[in-house]
Structures are given as structure tokens and as C-alpha cells.
Amino acid sequence: xxxxxxxxxxxxxxDTILDELYKLHLNDVSWKEGxxxxxxxxxxxxxxxxxxxxxxxxxxxxxxxxxxFQSLKKMELEVIQMTAGLLNGDENVTGTxxxxxxxxxxxxxxxxxxxxxxxxxxIKQPEIVxxxxxxxxxxxxxxxxxxxxxxxxxxxxxxxxxxxxxKLISPNTxxxxxxxxxxxHGVLDPITExxxxxxxxxxxxxxxxxxxxxMLPWVEKLGYPVAPFDFRVPGVTSISADxxxxxxxxxxxxxxxxxxxxxxxxxxxxxxxxxxxxxxxxTLLGSRPGxxxxxxxxxxQALGQDGYLRITQEIMLATSQIRKALEDIxxxxxxxxxxMNILAYSTRxxxxxxxxxxxxxxxxxxxxxxxxxxxxIHLTVMRQNISVIDQYLEDLKASIIxxxxxxxxxxxxxxxxxxxxxxxxxxxxxxxxxxxxxxxxYDFSKTAPLxxxxxxxxxxxxxxxxxxxxxxxxxxxxVKGFWKKRR
Ligand SMILES: Cc1ncc(COP(=O)(O)O)c(C=O)c1O
Numbered sequence: 001x002x003x004x005x006x007x008x009x010x011x012x013x014x015d016t017i018l019d020e021l022y023k024l025h026l027n028d029v030s031w032k033e034g035x036x037x038x039x040x041x042x043x044x045x046x047x048x049x050x051x052x053x054x055x056x057x058x059x060x061x062x063x064x065x066x067x068x069f070q071s072l073k074k075m076e077l078e079v080i081q082m083t084a085g086l087l088n089g090d091e092n093v094t095g096t097x098x099x100x101x102x103x104x105x106x107x108x109x110x111x112x113x114x115x116x117x118x119x120x121x122x123i124k125q126p127e128i129v130x131x132x133x134x135x136x137x138x139x140x141x142x143x144x145x146x147x148x149x150x151x152x153x154x155x156x157x158x159x160x161x162x163x164x165x166x167k168l169i170s171p172n173t174x175x176x177x178x179x180x181x182x183x184x185h186g187v188l189d190p191i192t193e194x195x196x197x198x199x200x201x202x203x204x205x206x207x208x209x210x211x212x213x214x215m216l217p218w219v220e221k222l223g224y225p226v227a228p229f230d231f232r233v234p235g236v237t238s239i240s241a242d243x244x245x246x247x248x249x250x251x252x253x254x255x256x257x258x259x260x261x262x263x264x265x266x267x268x269x270x271x272x273x274x275x276x277x278x279x280x281x282x283t284l285l286g287s288r289p290g291x292x293x294x295x296x297x298x299x300x301q302a303l304g305q306d307g308y309l310r311i312t313q314e315i316m317l318a319t320s321q322i323r324k325a326l327e328d329i330x331x332x333x334x335x336x337x338x339x340m341n342i343l344a345y346s347t348r349x350x351x352x353x354x355x356x357x358x359x360x361x362x363x364x365x366x367x368x369x370x371x372x373x374x375x376x377i378h379l380t381v382m383r384q385n386i387s388v389i390d391q392y393l394e395d396l397k398a399s400i401i402x403x404x405x406x407x408x409x410x411x412x413x414x415x416x417x418x419x420x421x422x423x424x425x426x427x428x429x430x431x432x433x434x435x436x437x438x439x440x441x442y443d444f445s446k447t448a449p450l451x452x453x454x455x456x457x458x459x460x461x462x463x464x465x466x467x468x469x470x471x472x473x474x475x476x477x478x479v480k481g482f483w484k485k486r487r
Contacts, residue, residue, distance in 0.1 A: 004444065029367040034388035036367040037379040041245050043311060044383070047302065051250050054291075054298035061290030064281075072290050075297040079243065082300055083255040086217050087209070087230040087239055094264050095238075095257035096282050097293060101210035102137040103284050104240035104256040107267055108206045109141035109175065110284075111238075111258075114266040115204070116174040126174040131160035131189065132373075133182040135208055147174070158182070158336040160189035166197050177206040180216060180229035184371050184378060185335050186342025188212075192228055195235030204237040204263065210254065211380075213241020215340050218312035226339055237263055248303060248311075249296030252289055311383060315341045318386045322379070325393050331400050335376055346376040352403035355415035360399030362414065366392065370418050 031040040042048070058072065066073040076097045084093040098104045109128065116123050127148040130138055134151075142149045150173075152164035160178050169176070176198045178189035191207055198205035207229060209216070220226040230239060238258045243249040258264040271279040303311070319341040326332050326345050331352065335344040346354045354375050358368050361377075369378035379385075385392075403409065410419060424430055440446060 030365075031367075032384055034382075034385040035365055037381070037385060038369055040382065040384070041248055042382060042384050043248050043303070047248060047299070050298055050302050051248075051295045055250050055295040056291065058290035058294035061294075063288035063290055063293060064286055069290060072293050075293050079253075079293070079297050079300065080255055080257070083213070083241055083243070083247075084231075084257055087213065087241065087257065089231040089257060089259070092260040093231060093257055094261055095255060096264070096267070097243075097296070098254045098256055098283050099252045099285055099288070099292070100244060100254050101135070101208075101240060101242045102140070104210065104242070104254040105135065105137040105206075105208065106141040106144070107256055107284060108177075108238050108240060109138060109147065110145055111263060111267040112175040112204050112206075113145055113147060115263065118266070120174075123172050123174065125172055127170060127172045128175045128177060129165050129168045129173055130177045131165065131179075133158060133160070133184055133187075134177060134179055135183055135210065138177055138208075148172075157187060158185045159187050160194060162190060162193040162197055165194060169197075169201060169203065173201075173203050175204050175206060177208060179208045180212045181339050181342065183211055183342070184376075185344040186338035186340055186380075187336040188216075188227055188229060188339045190227070191236065192233050195233045198237075199235030205235050206238045206240070207236050209239050210242045211245050211342070212340060213239065213255070214243065214245065214247040214308070215312060218308050219316060219340050221309060222313055222316060224316065224339075231257075231259065243296045243299070244292075246312075247296065247299060249299040250292050252292035253296040314386065315381055315383060318389060319343065319381045322381060322389050322393070325389075329397065329400065331404075335374065341381040343379045343381070344371060344376040345379070346374060347400075350375060352400060352407065353410045353415055353419070355418045356403040356406070356409045357396070357399045358418075359409070359413045359415045360402050361392075361395055364395045364399070366395065370414070372418070372422050375418070375422060 029036045032042070061069050061072060063069060063072045063076070066076075079097055080095050084095070087093075096107075098107060112128075113126055116126055125148060127150055128138065128142055129150045129152065131154050132151050133154050139149050141147075150168040150170075152161060152168055155161050165176060165178075176194060178191060178194050180191055181188045195205050209229065212229070216226055216229060230236065236259070238256065240254060240256050241247070242254040244251045244253045247253070256267075267282065269281045323334060323338075323343055326334055326343070331347050332345050333348055335346060338344070347357070354377060355370060358370050358377055361368055370376075371378050409415060421430060
């Protein structure tokens, strides 16, 4: 058993701590150099400094009690109003700030469940209707809140199909949700059509604009074709939009908007019998970091509409450049019809194997999201990626040549792992094994203690975890083959 790490017996020198923090960064992906195609939404150093200063100026303030911190209340209300305006809401549109997309989605699902409990008490087993491409945060929320998720297949362009959603509606449906756009492929679900069927049946309709909320409005203003997706569409009852994505605020900030207070009121929680006093909370968290609110408000003030438009234009031009270059590579296909700066690409008939290409790109220092159903590579084009597009495309072309020359590479490395994942018919087995990896990750009797400042990571590097998963899944496929033969 490894030795448990404890709080240092004596406080350490500030400079050594900061030095250690700096070294910890060295094992991370070089996102600032554009090596990651997701996760970090960055403008530039100047904007970063403003966010840090704004965050620090409200570093200690706690938005647990809005009456104690009028400053935070003012900033939250202004962020909500600015977002409502951006998404074409009228003066009745209202909402709250949350800690991120997952909390916004969780709260939307919770709010509609509470609403149904009050208005339709005969519904004993509430259901939500979504498409397979909806963000997993909906399933996670439904799992926690004991709600059944009914998932409809998407069409050839990977967009939600209104008729398929309609078929899943039952007297127990408390919510329909769709994406503007979807995370995996950046395609826009047909919001108007889904909204009209929801409205006809008096079912609330949430639009997940977590990634698109601070991008699509500018994309539309720049003249790119964007079908209506926001409060202009009758029947849309709520929208989530993350300011910590393309709003370029600090991490920990999203906005959840409802068409009016008749929906939002179901989100509030009040405990009246607590010895600590009457406890009331508008969102999921108790203590809420003031810094995230202050940084977000400052980001919107500093960028202004002209700043958002300028950055969006740069990103969209870069996206067109990379899209065109991908389309010119004969082996590559772009999935669906992406509407903003998200692209998912694969190979025609998976020849050569897209995951072998992904492995090669990874070896060349790119961090990638490998996607499944269908297999593809995801790109969210960020500002920091712009200067490395040519390099990426060059490495991609070399990786395609390698993959064509080495078809056996499919059986090795991460390509094998992801290939196996896709082939395993029992998703329960995949889940079980991924859970096991998490258990090991957090099993401190097995992880090595943090001793050496030169090698600061307590976790084995990703490929080892991948290798473990690979072994487990290979075994699963073999067992499956064995049973098939017996039958
Ligand atoms: C469409 C969509 N919804 C929800 C989320 C979840 O957001 P978060 O990671 O901030 O919880 C994401 C994250 O990328 C997203 O793209």
C-alpha cells in the first residue's frame, strides 16, 4: 500500500509552491500552442489578465446570500439580461447564473420535474424526450432525478428528427430537449419544428445552447446561414448558454434562461425547518464563487458586441479554411452540415481507419476527441488553433498516408481500444469497465504518492489507463465470441 499524503506538518514557502504549480502544468496538454481542439476558450493574454484581475477582486465573496453581496446580485442580473437580449428574449425572460453547462441542464430538468409534480401530480414516472446526440448532462440529470430518458435516432445529417421525437412523446413527457448546436458534430437541430410540436402538446421545450449560445448569434449577424434557435421561436421555454465557453468568461459560468417566471419559480429551493435559519437557494450550489460572476460580467463588458463579432469572424474564417482543406482530402468526409466552428470528420467507409489516423496525430502531439457512432475526430476551432491549422493539416495528411500503408495498426494502440469499444454490443460491459478504471483512479491504496517535484503527476499517463481498458475490452470481445460459438 502506498503512503498516504498528508497536509505538510509545516507550511511551505510560497515560492516553492508556485514553482511546483508551474511544474505541474508541464504534464498538461499545450493548449495555448493550439494543440487541443476543445476545452479551453481563450481570447488572448490581455483578456486573460482582465479575467484574473476581475476574478481576484471578488475572490472571497460568496454569492450564497445575494442580500449580503449586492455587487454580485447586480452583476448576475446584468449578465442574465445581456444574455437574454442576445438570445432575443423579451422583458419576461428571466433566469439564473450557474456554475456551467451541466448545472444549467440539471436545473432545467429539475425545474420541469418540479413543475410537473405541481401541475400534473398524476405523472408518477416522468419522462424526457431527446435525440441520441444530446449532451450526456441530460441523462446524468435524469438519472439523479429518477426520470426516464427516451432517445430518438438522428437523421443522415446527424440532426434531431421531429417525427422520431414525436413518436416517443407520452402522457408522462415533462420535457423535450434539443441542441443548438450538438457538441459532437456542431449541427443545429430543427428547433422551429420541434418547438411547434412541443407547443401543440403543451410540453416545455429546452434548447441546449451551452456551446452555441455565445457563438450562433454572432455567426448569424455575420451573415452565415443559421436557422432560428432562440426565444424568437414560439414554443422554446428555456435555453442554457455557457459564458465560460464562447462568452470567454472564467470557468464556472453559465446562464439558464426561462421564457418567464412561471417556469423559473419551480427551480427555487426553500428549507424552512433548519436550525441554521430559513435556507433558500435559487440554483444547485450552496456557496457560489463571486469571482466567476465578476469575471464573466467583466468579459462581456470588455469584449462588447464589436469584440465578440471580431473574434467570431476570425474563428469562422479559420473554420472555413480548415473545412475546405478537409473537403479537398479525398479520403476525408465531414459529418453532417456544421453550423459554427465545430467540425467532425471521418474517412470514407472508414478506409483508412480514422482511429489509426487519430493515433498518429496524437503521436505528433495533438490532443484529440475520438468520437463514436459513427467513428470520427472532433475539432472545435478556437482562436489559439488558428496559427497551427497548416501544421495540423500537414500532420493529418502524413497520418493518412501512414494509416494506408499500415492497415495492421488498427489492432494496436488507442485505435484498437476505440475499435473494440465500437464493436462491443453490450454497452453495459463497456460501462462496467470504464467505471472500474475510475475506481482505480480514485483508489488511493493503488496510486503512487506525489513525492518527486520533477515528476509531479500522481496519475499514470493516459496511455497506461487506455492500455488497461484495452486489455479488459479485448477480454470482453473474446468472451462474447466464445458465447456466440456455443450458441
Ligand atoms: C452542447 C453542450 N451542452 C452541455 C455541455 C456541458 O457543459 P459543461 O462542460 O460546462 O458542464 C457542453 C459542453 O461542452 C456542450 O457542448
